[in-house]
Amino acid sequence: SQTIHQWPATLVQPVGSPLSLECTVEGTSNPNLYWYRQAAGRGLQLLFYSVGIGQISSEVPQNLSASRPQDRQFILSSKKLLLSDSGFYLCAWSITDYEQYFGPGTRLTVT
C-alpha cells in the first residue's frame, strides 16, 4: 500500500531564516506531487505541483520554491522566511485525475 511521509511535523523558525520541508511517497511510481498551504478558514492553496523529476510548476508567486530530486521525493524550500509564510503545509500525491492523497502535514510558525 502507498504511504506518504512529511517531516518535520512542527517547526518554529525566525523571520529571515531558511526553510526545508521534505515529503516522500512509498508504494507507487511516478506520482504527481503537490505542495499546499492551508490557512485557517481559507482552505487549501496549491503552491507547487510536479509531474516528474525536475518538473515543477508554480501556482502562486512567492518566496517559496520546490524541487523534486527523486521520483518520490518533493522538497519545499525558502531562503528567507516571512511572517506570512506561517501555516499548515501539506504534501499530496496522485496517479489519477480523481484521487489525491495527503500527508500528515507540517505546522510552520514564523516568529
Next chain:
Amino acid sequence: QKEVEQDPGPLSVPEGAIVSLNCTYSNSAFQYFMWYRQYSRKGPELLMYTYSSGNKEDGRFTAQVDKSSKYISLFIRDSQPSDSATYLCGVGNYGQNFVFGPGTRLSVLP
C-alpha cells in the same frame, strides 16, 4: 465568484442525526468530485470520490452529485462523535489540478 464554495459552519448535531454537507462549484467542466475528512492538526483523508451524477454509497456515507445544478453533497447517517471533523469537498477535471472548498466544521455531540 469562488470556484468551490462551502458553508464553513460550525455545524453541530446530536449523535445519531443525519448530517448533510454541501458544496457548490462554478465551472461546469469539472468531472470529478471528492470528499475529505480532516481531523484537527492532521492531513485530509479521502472519504469518497465519484465522477458521475447521482449517488454513491460507502457505509454510513453517501456522496451525491447534481451536475446540472453544480451541487455536491455528503450525507452521514447515524453520525458519531468520531465524525467530528472538518469536511472538504474537492473538484477536478482530466489533466487539471484539483480545487478544494474551504471546509465545513462538524461537531457531533454525544
